[in-house]
Amino acid sequence: MGQxxxxxxxxxxxxxxxxxxxxxxxxxxxxxxxxxxGGVLVCLLEYPRSKRKKGSTMERCGQKYLTAVVKxxxxxxxxxxxxxxxxxxxxxxxxxxxxxxLGTVCLGIASGIYLLAAVRGEEWRPIEQKPRERPQVGGTIxxxxxxxxxxxxxxxxxxxxxxxx
Numbered sequence: 001m002g003q004x005x006x007x008x009x010x011x012x013x014x015x016x017x018x019x020x021x022x023x024x025x026x027x028x029x030x031x032x033x034x035x036x037x038g039g040v041l042v043c044l045l046e047y048p049r050s051k052r053k054k055g056s057t058m059e060r061c062g063q064k065y066l067t068a069v070v071k072x073x074x075x076x077x078x079x080x081x082x083x084x085x086x087x088x089x090x091x092x093x094x095x096x097x098x099x100x101x102l103g104t105v106c107l108g109i110a111s112g113i114y115l116l117a118a119v120r121g122e123e124w125r126p127i128e129q130k131p132r133e134r135p136q137v138g139g140t141i142x143x144x145x146x147x148x149x150x151x152x153x154x155x156x157x158x159x160x161x162x163x164x165x
Contacts, residue, residue: 005053007080007122010113011046014087017106018042035100038090042107045070045077045086051125059127067126078125080118087111 021039048067051057070077077083091107151157 005122006113006117006120007050007124008052010080010083010110010117011049013106013113014042014083014110015046017087017103017110018046020103020106021100032097034093035097035103038093039103042087042090045083049127051127057127063127064129070124071126078123080114080122080124083124084111084114084118087114 018039018041021035022043023039044066047060048063048070049057049060075082087107088111091104091111095101095104152160
């Protein structure tokens with residue numbers, strides 16, 4: 001089996017946390033507005049998936065627009081150590097409100113998984129769109145076969161001719 005890519009799991013966990021933080025709060029006081037803004041920040045940062053080392057990566061709908069934004073910030077958004085610290089810092093104030101406890105727990109878990117991914121040397125890489133190759137007419141056969149197709153031995157061919165003829 002291949003090696004686990006931990007950042008993929010952290011990405012899903014952090015996106016769930018961000019969506020949870022953007023949800024309803026007990027009020028729009030000082031903490032409610034800050035938690036909502038933190039949730040939006042986490043969602044914008046986590047929506048674009050990273051490209052996997054091996055295999056294919058399913059791109060989220062509309063991801064290419066946010067990928068361009070995340071790429072602009074370079075090492076600040078590419079480095080998983082920074083993401084781990086950011087998510088941990090955003091999780092601390094959320095622990096003071098009961099309505100945001102789910103987001104707090106999710107952010108804490110995502111922070112730990114991102115720290116594990118960073119220790120293992122993973123980093124965020126954008127999914128680049130490959131230019132579509134145009135199929136060339138008559139270009140499906142690369143090289144004609146060099147050997148003739150297999151045939152049964154001569155005595156088996158004689159038996160087929162006698163039975164059929």
